[in-house]
Amino acid sequence: MRVVVGDDLGGFIEDSEADYYEQIVRRHFRGEGCIVDAGCFIGASTKALIRGLEARNQQHEPPEPPIIAIDRFTASDHYVVEFLAGIGADIRFGESFLPIFLRNLGRDTPRVEVRAGELVQVGRVDRAIELAVIDLAKTPALNGFVLQRWLPQMVPGHSLIIHQDFYSPTQPWIAHSMAGLLDYVSLEHDKVGESAVFRLERPIPANVLREATFGWDRRDALPCLDRMIEFVGTRVAAPLRLMRALAFHSLGDNAKARSLLEEELAQSTPPPDQKWEKWLSAAVVAVMPEVFQFNAVLGRLYWRHGAQRLGHA
């Protein structure tokens, strides 16, 4: 494996998210438990968390590494392979990117307990969790594992869970499951990049947790999404509204899905989400395939997305 990389390797999180992680560790982490960085990839989030630890300026760090970093560390998604190619790393599908993660951490490696493997195989955590940063709830089952295994390890009134994919319309089970836990969590921060941040306020009874996390079902997605849209507020809810339109579509009510998407298309000011044009155009193609005949609509969305990628928007 040949790796040619520069100093700042980047990652999938936005700068605002990296800054937020640093701040939250500095302000919030007591050192009584651990921080879980789940889906750390090549370490952008891990390094932000480490910067937060450094800023705390604690004389004594706990004997165990404060951060547990979990990833399968193999390039098993096309977008991962593409990202690695983009930073000059010659890693093919199925190969490991663990050496890049370790090199990226450098002298900070002792602060991190590295768990390389599938979440369900390496994800058991016995310590108290003060902060969990989640970027691998990519299926309802993985999301269920995260919430079922880790929420009971969290400290009521203190611990935070950052869902990095909360606003991604392709992962509606995250908003769905958190909607079932609203009596037990509060919203610490409604939106940083694509992340939403929740605080565990009180212990969650096992049956409530089980129902919320393993109850992903398109039929009750709609009331859950409605509850969550109201909870986070209209300012940040546009991606959740897309999830709602897509839920109507998959339940067979395409007329409703179309009218919801038309409302979004009619907005004169697009929401601030960096990926909004991409998300909206993907939803339009799924729900209104005939839009291909309306080149103006698709072209406008495509161009706005293209312009964004070129840094013109």
Ligand SMILES: C[S@@+](CC[C@H](N)C(=O)[O-])C[C@H]1O[C@@H](n2cnc3c(N)ncnc32)[C@H](O)[C@@H]1O
């Ligand atoms: C979008 S990337 C994470 C980006 C990262 N948080 C950053 O700061 O750049 C998602 C990561 O989750 C990992 N992942 C996805 N499913 C997983 C699973 N079932 N077990 C372990 N890791 C998984 C992938 O290998 C990938 O590195």
